[in-house]
Amino acid sequence: MKKISDIEKKRPTQPVRLAVVAIEDDNIFEAIANILPKNIIEIILIGHEKKITAIAKEKNLDFSKVKIINEEDDHQAGIKAVELVNSGEVQIIMNGQETYHGASVIGRAVIDKKKGIRKGKIISHLSLFELKDYHKLIGITDTVMNNMPNLKAKVAITNNAVLLFRILGIPKPKVAALGAVEVVNESMPATMHAALLSKMAQRGQIKNCTIEGPLAFDNAISQKHAIHKGIISDICGDPDIILAPDMETAGILYQSFVFFAQAKVASIAMGASVPIVLTSKIDSPETRVNSLLLAASIYG
Amino acid sequence: MNQSNKTIKNLAGLFSQVQAQPITKKLVVAAAHDEHILDAVFMAWEQNIIEPILVGNKKIITEITKEKNYSLKNVEIIDVKDKTEAAIEAVKIINRGEGDILIKGNVDSSIFLRPVLNREYGLRVGETLSHLGIIELPHYHKIFALTDGALNIAPDLDLKRIILKNSIHFMRKLGIPKPKIAALGALELVHPKMQATIDAALLSKMAQRGQIKDCIIEGPLSFDNAISKKSAELKGLNSEVAGEADILLAPNIEAANVLYKSIVYFAGANPACIILGASVPIILTSRSDSEKIKLNSITLAASVNLR
Numbered sequence: 001m002k003k004i005s006d007i008e009k010k011r012p013t014q015p016v017r018l019a020v021v022a023i024e025d026d027n028i029f030e031a032i033a034n035i036l037p038k039n040i041i042e043i044i045l046i047g048h049e050k051k052i053t054a055i056a057k058e059k060n061l062d063f064s065k066v067k068i069i070n071e072e073d074d075h076q077a078g079i080k081a082v083e084l085v086n087s088g089e090v091q092i093i094m095n096g097q098e099t100y101h102g103a104s105v106i107g108r109a110v111i112d113k114k115k116g117i118r119k120g121k122i123i124s125h126l127s128l129f130e131l132k133d134y135h136k137l138i139g140i141t142d143t144v145m146n147n148m149p150n151l152k153a154k155v156a157i158t159n160n161a162v163l164l165f166r167i168l169g170i171p172k173p174k175v176a177a178l179g180a181v182e183v184v185n186e187s188m189p190a191t192m193h194a195a196l197l198s199k200m201a202q203r204g205q206i207k208n209c210t211i212e213g214p215l216a217f218d219n220a221i222s223q224k225h226a227i228h229k230g231i232i233s234d235i236c237g238d239p240d241i242i243l244a245p246d247m248e249t250a251g252i253l254y255q256s257f258v259f260f261a262q263a264k265v266a267s268i269a270m271g272a273s274v275p276i277v278l279t280s281k282i283d284s285p286e287t288r289v290n291s292l293l294l295a296a297s298i299y300g
Numbered sequence: 301m302n303q304s305n306k307t308i309k310n311l312a313g314l315f316s317q318v319q320a321q322p323i324t325k326k327l328v329v330a331a332a333h334d335e336h337i338l339d340a341v342f343m344a345w346e347q348n349i350i351e352p353i354l355v356g357n358k359k360i361i362t363e364i365t366k367e368k369n370y371s372l373k374n375v376e377i378i379d380v381k382d383k384t385e386a387a388i389e390a391v392k393i394i395n396r397g398e399g400d401i402l403i404k405g406n407v408d409s410s411i412f413l414r415p416v417l418n419r420e421y422g423l424r425v426g427e428t429l430s431h432l433g434i435i436e437l438p439h440y441h442k443i444f445a446l447t448d449g450a451l452n453i454a455p456d457l458d459l460k461r462i463i464l465k466n467s468i469h470f471m472r473k474l475g476i477p478k479p480k481i482a483a484l485g486a487l488e489l490v491h492p493k494m495q496a497t498i499d500a501a502l503l504s505k506m507a508q509r510g511q512i513k514d515c516i517i518e519g520p521l522s523f524d525n526a527i528s529k530k531s532a533e534l535k536g537l538n539s540e541v542a543g544e545a546d547i548l549l550a551p552n553i554e555a556a557n558v559l560y561k562s563i564v565y566f567a568g569a570n571p572a573c574i575i576l577g578a579s580v581p582i583i584l585t586s587r588s589d590s591e592k593i594k595l596n597s598i599t600l601a602a603s604v605n606l607r
């Protein structure tokens with residue numbers, strides 16, 4: 001895929017159902033209003049029914065096709081959404097408040113040991129970018145969920161990302177495992193993780209992908225820079241996925257793409273039994289729609 | 301310079317040049333007053349592999365040689381009765397440039413090595429001393445090296461890098477410009493609870509990145525993958541090192557030592573062993589080593605110029 005708009009082409013044959021948890025945020029109302037006419041996603045809002053109707057009316061949005069489940073307690077709303085996933089009634093969930101509270105409401109319900117939908121797996125977040133200076137869509141992970149992942153967590157994060165790319169039609173995505181430098185340095189754990197991940201892919205311990213690392217960012221995205229450093233790898237200059245060493249790096253990279261490179265972006269969290277869309281305040285209404293379309297494309 | 305590795309099939313092939321060298325190397329024996337070491341030294345001398353300089357208790361040396369019928373004519377003997385002093389004197393002789401190889405006689409290894417590491421007159425040039433055995437087996441198509449079965453107990457990543465640096469330097473002197481190295485583990489996969497597999501994977505990447513030069517490192521490899529291409533292929537390993545290893549890097553001293561001894565006792569090998577990391581080859585034979593191992597070790601030491 002070359003453009004974020006290509007995601008919409010991979011649409012599910014039947015509309016998929018989305019549950020929005022504890023919805024109150026204005027931004028999300030607009031995203032919902034924008035996505036409804038596409039007939040790809042049906043929407044269930046879980047939250048304070050009176051508030052929801054009032055906001056929709058005030059914004060003059062047509063919510064006649066939206067199902068609303070009245071739940072005034074945020075945490076109960078999260079639990080309800082997960083129940084709907086477990087009963088097979090919804091295929092995507094999204095936070096309805098673009099705050100830390102909103103993310104934690106959904107997060108807690110998802111990871112609940114008894115009723116949750118994590119099933120012991122690591123959930124990780126991937127952002128897919130369209131950059132004008134790069135020849136295809138590129139994923140960055142993990143931008144939100146795992147703060148300081150260890151080797152085992154990075155394996156899971158990579159597997160989640162690889163699965164998404166395979167669904168999007170890339171059977172063997174190329175993964176660049178980033179460090180601050182491209183050499184193994186014992187005082188930089190990221191470089192050691194990257195080297196080990198690269199070997200694990202070689203040994204078939206991480207399947208359906210090739211991994212090169214450690215790579216500095218320039219080596220990862222430019223083959224010329226890689227060759228200059230003596231690195232001969234067909235991943236350099238052509239990665240599908242950039243595995244960041246930690247969440248700070250991934251987050252800063254995300255924001256620099258958005259703010260300095262005017263990137264188009266779609267993000268989802270993978271690893272639970274259904275895709276989770278976690279939008280944030282910095283996202284444009286377009287990004288929210290893109291993320292929902294990305295989640296729906298999994299069923300396409 | 302031709303960078304292709306030559307295949308050295310056996311120790312005889314490696315040693316064939318020794319007697320033809322224009323100048324015979326001088327072997328300095330630290331605490332030479334010992335029957336076993338004198339047997340080995342005189343055998344090597346008779347074959348014109350080395351010329352001995354005996355440092356030790358002259359009276360005992362004379363008694364042993366008399367009994368054994370070894371001629372002391374033209375043999376330089378430096379009379380030092382104390383073993384510790386003999387070890388120091390032997391190192392000083394090398395340090396003055398009067399000897400070419402150092403061998404341990406009737407003295408404990410730790411006492412023998414202490415002057416080697418002395419800052420003032422010692423011989424260390426590398427970052428550490430390490431032990432390497434060159435092994436010839438009928439079941440393998442060339443000689444290979446095993447390290448480190450004697451000196452470094454539980455080397456960490458950096459120490460393994462240094463051990464390899466010593467080994468690579470030595471193999472290059474033998475005419476193998478880019479040795480293939482198998483970094484061994486108990487299995488060929490990266491296992492977070494097996495440090496050996498982690499170290500091996502990292503060393504492999506470090507060689508790829510040019511952090512360890514003049515070699516190819518594959519790892520983790522289990523022993524069978526390292527020495528048998530067929531076995532490696534069964535595991536789906538596609539590596540130019542598999543089945544072609546010139547150097548086996550053991551994860552720790554126990555693995556190297558047990559492997560070395562099993563090769564000696566069950567496979568009948570007579571390896572040549574050497575200590576690397578000093579300005580000259582150092583030989584540290586043990587009493588249990590066969591005459592042949594001692595002679596091979598001396599010959600190996602005589603066949604390279606480390607300086």
